[in-house]
Amino acid sequence: MMNAVTSAWFSTYGVSLRAGRDVTDGDTAQAQPVAIVNETLAREFFPGRSPLGAELDDSSTNTRRTIVGVVGDVVYGSRRDRIVCTAYMPLAQSAGLGQGLPRTSLQISLRAVGGELTPVIRGVGAVLGQVDPKLSFTFRIVGDRVRAALSQERLVAVLSSFFGALAAILAGLGLYGLTSYGISRRETEIGVRLALGSSTSGIVRLVCSQTVSLVALGILMGVGASLWLSQFVAALLYDVRPRDPMTMVSSAAALMIVAIIAAWLPARRAILINPADLLRRN
16 A cells, blocks of 8 residues: 655654655655655565565655655554555655645644644634635544544443443352352251351351352353453454463453352341250250
């Protein structure tokens, strides 16, 4: 892909210059044809060496351009798109303008530092109207385009967070109910243990350890299943690897915390059992 740019275009968009130089005002139609390439093109066509000074064929102008700079990779559409090999040439040397022919459209990029954008847009529109009242133009804020490009990722993130939180709540309620039922079935045993001198902390550990053991086994099985199923949801992920270790560790820790809380609540009720009342009742 070949793009035509002017000087300071890269700094306007925050694209870093890796090697060589930027486009300058001296890169006119009469000057030597030059080009700047992105890192992907440099790695693919010039592996292990610098592309500076090499020549690049430009089919749009039927010229050979000398590579004078290397810049970082840029995403033009979706973040999901693969980075393609991209070259940039001076606008004055591009097809049409460099040959004295009119261009049908141009994109002017502006960077406003602080303040409101409305006065800047009005000022630029007024200047363009003075240049040619017949010009038609529209303004598109880069931030709006970025938010639109990330709308799908945000929707997936919100839905995933909602259903993940719902699943954690349901899992906690299920563990709480299961632990409470188990304690109700073992009230006599717990009462006997307390009557024989067992500490309350020991009863809590006994109840919680059984629940946590079951949850730990479920987490191990879930991690194994997620490692296999992650290949099917890789296309829905954004800026995270399908098998990201930090994500799995944090998810397992969150589930374990839910399990401990769900087990501790009924265990706390168990230590309040009066052994004498329980033994009289039975």
